[in-house]
Amino acid sequence: MKISSGITQIVVHNNCRDFILNNVNKVGRVGVSIDVIDNFTLNTDVKFKDISGTIASFRIDNIVALVTKLSRSKSVEIIKASKVSINHKEIIDSSCVVNFNDVITIRGYGKYIVCSDAKKTKKDRYHVTIQKYI
Numbered sequence: 001m002k003i004s005s006g007i008t009q010i011v012v013h014n015n016c017r018d019f020i021l022n023n024v025n026k027v028g029r030v031g032v033s034i035d036v037i038d039n040f041t042l043n044t045d046v047k048f049k050d051i052s053g054t055i056a057s058f059r060i061d062n063i064v065a066l067v068t069k070l071s072r073s074k075s076v077e078i079i080k081a082s083k084v085s086i087n088h089k090e091i092i093d094s095s096c097v098v099n100f101n102d103v104i105t106i107r108g109y110g111k112y113i114v115c116s117d118a119k120k121t122k123k124d125r126y127h128v129t130i131q132k133y134i
Contacts, residue, residue, distance in 0.1 A: 009042060048113070048131035055126050058114075060084065060104070061094040067130055068109050083107040104130075 012020055021034055055062040064075035064084060076094045078084060084091050085105045086098060098104065100116035115129040 009040075011042065047134050049134050050129050051112075051132055052127065052129045054121060055128060058098045058118075058126070059094065060086065060091055060096045060098055063098050063104060063112075063114065063130065064106060066128075067104075067112055067132065068106065078106065 017036070021036070024032065024034060026032060051067055053066045055066055061072050061075045061079060064070070064078060065072045068075060068078070070078070079094045080092055082090055082092055083106060086096065086102050088103070088105070098114055100114055100118070102114050104112045104114065106112070111133040113131045113133075115131055118126045118128045121127055
């Protein structure tokens, strides 16, 4: 989990602790130093970016098209390529219905939460706000 530029916290089991301390000195091509911190609080601040728009229904292809800014036919291709999951379950059916507070992950595009403040428009569409993890 990235905390700030150049700082990351990870949690490891005590069985792995000594192995990691003794053997990990690079991540990729970057040299790293590892410090052990006992009894610490894991930073869990999560930041979101709001994405809002109108959709015809709560089908997954509509949601994917909204957040990726692609056409529905392109979003169906992404879904059929097994790049979309809802609540950590892979989806290949583009007509799957999304519920409020579902977590949607789109490989290559990010992770999103469907907010529960959808309002119906005059044309029977839904104005939704979806939060993207940043």
